[in-house]
Amino acid sequence: MQLDNMASVKEFRNDLISWFKGNQRDLPWRQDKDPYKIWVSEIMLQQTRVETVIPYFNGFIKKFPTVDALALADEGDVLKAWEGLGYYSRARNLQAAVREVHTSYGGVVPNSKAEISKLKGVGPYTSGAILSIAFDIPEPAVDGNVMRVISRIIASYDDISKQKTRKNIEEIIKILISKDDPSAFNQGLMELGALICTPTTPSCAICPVQKHCKAYEENVQTQLPIKAKKTKPKEKKMACAFIKNKDGQVLIHQRLSVGLLANLWEFPNLEINDEKPIEKQLTDFLLTEFSLHTIIGEQIFHVDHVFSHLKWDIKIFEVELLSSGEKQNERSVWVSSSEIKAYPFPVSHQKIMNHCLKGEI
DNA sequence: AACGCGGGGCG
């Protein structure tokens, strides 16, 4: 690929776009060009596979079909629709941004780079994706797929985890992008990365832009792109309490509004150390944080849960209530096994729920 | 420029 040769650039564009038009997958967010739906899909697709997103997208759009519907919705209902998808700040930022569009833009998604980039959760990739796909504006949309494809096309050994590399690739895309059909061009690059130019074993034999690819020419496609290794997730040992009151209700607690799993619900739990008995740490915790006098019973379950940056080792104990269990704190509530279904839980605590309430839900 | 932030699927 010669970036300074117009004929070569045009051939690349045409090869990519005609391949995309003949081979693109039939995806729910490709049914129309509603900027709101494109936006929702792009947020869901951040760090998340297409196949994972599809059912969430369909359910989410059915529940919140328009900017106004999402703007007026309850945050808990939005998190419930996001439950299990991960990176929950995406959902909270999306609703905050949609509320901004609702009030400041009359419900109409803005179509300028400057305005759309101000919206919470809309970074350089997502702004370019919405502008090109929904509004046919030739802006780069550089995600992991595009970085992999371009790194191979130009045989670059730059580390794609660096911000500078992404910016360089954005400049290359500004040269390459079709001004006639920026939507098909950007989606074509991503689709190529997803279907042909895959991470470990790219299908170079059937690649529509093979003749433009320097990595293929040099047979280094499997060595590219270069990406720095991530640090291992740190382990945390947790103790968790499954407590029922005499009415058969279970105690659950809403997490803080910032940080990990913000505003999601969980069974009361704490990080434990190796210095004191787990039972002692758990009773102290339940007394201090929930004003509950308890006796710790048997360990009834165990959950290992891996996040991108940490690992939870959770031991779940059945807890007997000594005090009455009236009001605990502002962010906790006693719920029946039918009521609990309305609360958004992270997958780690869904596992606990499914085990402890087996047969009841 | 680094790090925190989920969850699942695949080799």
Add this chain to the structure above:
DNA sequence: CGCCCAGCGTT
């Protein structure tokens, strides 16, 4: 078990 996925906000 490690790697990767249509990244962004915070520090």
